[in-house]
Amino acid sequence: MAAKTIISRPIYGTLSPQAGKHHLFVADAEGALAIKDMAARAPAGFFDGAEIVFIAGPDGKYVAALEALEPAQLHIAPSFASLLPRLKQTLTNAHMGLRLYLAGTEGLIGQAMQVALEAGIDHTSMQTEHRGSLARRMQCVHCKGITENVTTQPATCSHCGLLLLVRDHYSRRLAAFQGVCINAEDRSEIPPMEEIFR
Amino acid sequence: MGITFRKETFRDDFTFRNSPEHIRRFPFPFHEDSYMYAVNIEPHVVGPKGSVLENLIDVDEHYVAEMQDRALVLAEDPLRCQSLPHMTLAGWDLLELLMEQQALGYPEHFTLKRDGDRWRWINRPLGIDDTFTFGDTSTLPYGPMEYITRQSQGDFCILDQRDGNLWMDAGMVTTQADWSLDFDIGMNFFEWHAPVPLAHEKGIFVRALKFLTNIQQGKPARRLNWTMTINPRLDTSPENYHKWGPDRATVTPENVGDKVHLRVELQSFWRLPRSNGIVFPIRCYLIKMDELVTQPKWARRLHRVIRDLPEELATYKGLTRYRSTLVEWLSKLDDGSATSQGFGPD
Numbered sequence: 249m250a251a252k253t254i255i256s257r258p259i260y261g262t263l264s265p266q267a268g269k270h271h272l273f274v275a276d277a278e279g280a281l282a283i284k285d286m287a288a289r290a291p292a293g294f295f296d297g298a299e300i301v302f303i304a305g306p307d308g309k310y311v312a313a314l315e316a317l318e319p320a321q322l323h324i325a326p327s328f329a330s331l332l333p334r335l336k337q338t339l340t341n342a343h344m345g346l347r348l349y350l351a352g353t354e355g356l357i358g359q360a361m362q363v364a365l366e367a368g369i370d371h372t373s374m375q376t377e378h379r380g381s382l383a384r385r386m387q388c389v390h391c392k393g394i395t396e397n398v399t400t401q402p403a404t405c406s407h408c409g410l411l412l413l414v415r416d417h418y419s420r421r422l423a424a425f426q427g428v429c430i431n432a433e434d435r436s437e438i439p440p441m442e443e444i445f446r
Numbered sequence: 447m448g449i450t451f452r453k454e455t456f457r458d459d460f461t462f463r464n465s466p467e468h469i470r471r472f473p474f475p476f477h478e479d480s481y482m483y484a485v486n487i488e489p490h491v492v493g494p495k496g497s498v499l500e501n502l503i504d505v506d507e508h509y510v511a512e513m514q515d516r517a518l519v520l521a522e523d524p525l526r527c528q529s530l531p532h533m534t535l536a537g538w539d540l541l542e543l544l545m546e547q548q549a550l551g552y553p554e555h556f557t558l559k560r561d562g563d564r565w566r567w568i569n570r571p572l573g574i575d576d577t578f579t580f581g582d583t584s585t586l587p588y589g590p591m592e593y594i595t596r597q598s599q600g601d602f603c604i605l606d607q608r609d610g611n612l613w614m615d616a617g618m619v620t621t622q623a624d625w626s627l628d629f630d631i632g633m634n635f636f637e638w639h640a641p642v643p644l645a646h647e648k649g650i651f652v653r654a655l656k657f658l659t660n661i662q663q664g665k666p667a668r669r670l671n672w673t674m675t676i677n678p679r680l681d682t683s684p685e686n687y688h689k690w691g692p693d694r695a696t697v698t699p700e701n702v703g704d705k706v707h708l709r710v711e712l713q714s715f716w717r718l719p720r721s722n723g724i725v726f727p728i729r730c731y732l733i734k735m736d737e738l739v740t741q742p743k744w745a746r747r748l749h750r751v752i753r754d755l756p757e758e759l760a761t762y763k764g765l766t767r768y769r770s771t772l773v774e775w776l777s778k779l780d781d782g783s784a785t786s787q788g789f790g791p792d
Binding site (some may be wrong): 421 | 633695
């Protein structure tokens with residue numbers, strides 16, 4: 249977690265098993281370990297009503313750990329974009345009382361939350377746990393382009409090429425941090441680029 | 447006697463000026479020789495004749511030119527005007543409020559005739575004469591909020607009230623001081639104010655929210671806020687920061703008086719009757735230093751305020767690059783004598 253923060257920056261917790269019959273987990277990368285850790289605290293039979301959707305890396309890491317939990321359904325997706333139609337349909341058809349758990353990178357949590365918000369689920373009722381990379385999903389305020397996996401400060405917009413200050417200001421609706429031109433007043437000033445979101 | 451509307455621009459050749467009468471009525475925001483955040487909210491009641499508070503919705507000599515500038519901004523970037531789907535009723539509330547207030551304050555320029563739901567709106571300065579059905583969006587060329595705010599000076603945010611908070615769920619924002627509606631739409635009161643320094647720690651926003659959520663219909667409130675802008679540019683959006691930002695590096699001792707502008711926002715807060723939302727008009731007033739210092743009290747006081755401003759505030763307001771040049775220029779107009787109480791000129 250970032251040390252210094254502002255109010256619009258999301259705060260993540262630790263997954264904990266909620267009462268209910270239907271549980272949907274969306275995770276990527278080390279988010280799988282957050283689910284595994286939670287499982288140790290879950291009542292017997294908890295995963296009988298659980299669906300886990302996992303965006304696995306190319307090495308398939310953590311897939312076996314999730315299989316071992318024996319959820320009612322385990323779906324392995326190659327990317328968030330490819331998962332999106334399925335996730336939308338699952339949320340649209342969900343029963344009242346579905347419990348949602350999001351774990352992994354900030355980009356995954358933010359984008360999954362964005363879809364859930366559009367489906368009418370209140371963000372305060374979702375369980376979230378951040379694991380793994382601190383890389384940010386950033387919207388360039390100038391060209392509106394989204395740059396994924398931003399690890400540096402400042403960062404270059406992958407669309408318009410402006411050098412952007414990656415702010416802590418965060419929009420749940422866009423699932424992105426705001427990037428604002430860092431040297432707009434004098435383009436000849438090029439601050440050093442440091443890798444800080446790891 | 448009506449207002450003589452100026453032909454002027456807020457971009458390119460920047461021909462915006464204030465007439466001598468408009469200099470005297472400028473809402474100077476400092477009642478003492480220093481500045482710090484405060485919850486400076488007061489009832490929005492009618493003020494002295496000839497002031498910007500003579501009417502609760504002020505229309506001035508810049509009206510036509512400001513509406514033309516807004517149309518240019520919207521043509522380039524339609525996302526400056528957005529309304530989430532549940533905010534249409536609040537848009538009708540706002541349309542009613544602005545039509546009523548403008549017709550009341552300026553009958554020679556605006557007329558509203560109502561026959562049940564059948565309304566006729568005449569806006570003479572902009573050459574508009576439309577008849578429509580109140581509540582039926584298909585009878586207007588735009589949604590109700592966009593329609594009326596294309597005809598009203600200032601930015602407008604419509605806030606939905608729920609869960610003890612206010613949510614920025616609709617707005618027309620083309621003259622903003624460096625914040626993005628497109629980014630902030632859907633956020634709650636604390637979230638969209640998140641980047642403001644110092645004020646959270648002082649509990650300003652907690653108290654302000656408490657006040658705002660209790661605003662009653664027919665009892666609007668107001669506050670002043672301020673910043674500075676180089677050139678009389680209305681569209682100082684973050685979207686275009688890479689285009690107007692370089693202006694800040696162009697201030698020299700020779701051009702301070704012409705380039706540097708005090709930018710004052712008269713913010714008011716109104717409960718909307720049908721939607722129970724709050725509308726938050728942010729009316730922007732600009733005055734160049736050469737105009738402002740024609741009032742010696744304002745020159746002395748502004749010198750002291752800018753000189754003594756805490757560094758974090760100066761940075762947040764974007765003054766850093768030209769602050770010393772401005773303070774040096776203003777210091778020559780400050781003989782050290784006392785300033786009188788209150789905002790107004792002597």
